[in-house]
Amino acid sequence: MGLDLGDIKIKRFADGEVYVQLLESVRGCDVFLVQPTCPPANENLMELLVMIDACRRASAKTVTAVIPYFGYARADRKTQGRESIAAKLVANLITEAGADRVLACDLHSGQSIGYFDIPVDHVHGQPVMVDYLASKTLSAEDLVVVSPDVGGVARARAFANKLSDAPLAIVDKRRHGHNMAEVMNLIGDVRGKVAVMVDDMIDTAGTISKGAALLHHEGAREVYACCTHAVFSPPAIERLSSGLFQEVIITNTLPVSEQNCFPQLTILSVANLLGEAIWRVHDDYAGTFEHFSGLGID
Incomplete structure (x- = not known):
């Protein structure tokens, strides 16, 4: 995208808690947080949630969670009694943390898009x-x-x-x-x-x-x-x-x-694919159906 990464400080306290501090102003900015919730899934998910919260409290205009890999995506339905639908729970957590939009890549099932109460841009690899x-x-x-x-x-x-x-x-x-x-x-x-x-x-x-x-x-x-x-x-x-x-x-x-x-x-x-999707989200550019189809964007 020809941009520098945002300046951010992330560390763990002695007890394992996540600490996040933005080292530059994001007031009035469209912020895109690129964070796959991959193994260790719980650590990376919590880090994403805390980063979203930090951006929201720093008066970002919008916060988009760019999730190349969505952890817990396979827990998208109940196959046996007394099971959790963890994919829905994680979607709720991301929404409640303050994300305005999610940009995800190849979700395990299309129904997971409906678990979010915010817009989801689904990119295919x-x-x-x-x-x-x-x-x-x-x-x-x-x-x-x-x-x-x-x-x-x-x-x-x-x-x-x-x-x-x-x-x-x-x-x-x-x-x-x-x-x-x-x-x-x-x-x-x-x-x-x-x-x-x-x-x-x-x-x-x-x-x-x-x-x-x-x-x-x-x-x-x-x-x-x-x-x-x-x-x-x-x-x-x-x-x-x-x-x-x-x-x-x-x-x-x-x-x-x-x-x-x-x-x-x-x-x-998938850097070019995600970069193009981010630019289009930022510019509110829909483009033509054929162009989006070529990029693999829903």
Whole structure:
């Protein structure tokens, strides 16, 4: 964006409490706080809330929480009795802290937008990955886009449409518990094809690695993995670097530590995407539908 970062002081007291002080005036300014609520999710979420409060008390004109990765996004519904819908709770906390708007990237489900009582601009990381794949020497006739589960079909279909209207395949699985998945069968034809598996995030990589093994069993020539959010909880690195994937393509919505890098990993930047979205929010510029569609902005 060609701007300097705002001057801010953030520290922890001896008991772990967060301290935030703005070291420059934001009176009458549009403030954009870029903070993924990634692991450690509770620490980063509390830091975001305190920063929002500090900006509000410093008489900022507006405060926009730019959240490249929205923690607790998977807790967006009740699947069993007596469960919390933590995604709604976190949305309430951000609103009550004083945010005027949220700019988020690839929320786990579209319904999470409705949990906020303030405007939400939803940016998709797909265009960044599509542009990268288009730059490779992959024939459109050889490609097939694969959804690793039934719930991600809409996401995979949108990806396939952008990727030269590639055909679609679906991995049908049954989940027996949190972070545990059992692949059942494949819907679609991948024999002799380059399969591109698309998901919003990779956590332990159990779902996507079992799906890749199934694709190889069904005759896929190569398997690529594409995801926006690389959570990479153990044992994700061991699974992703096991040789199942030709390449694992992620974005930098979460910081990826050096020990979590491996030869097949490619990290793409969403900086231009978020920067353009921030400028448009600041300028109240709607643009054309086609332009926004290209940027992946809802």
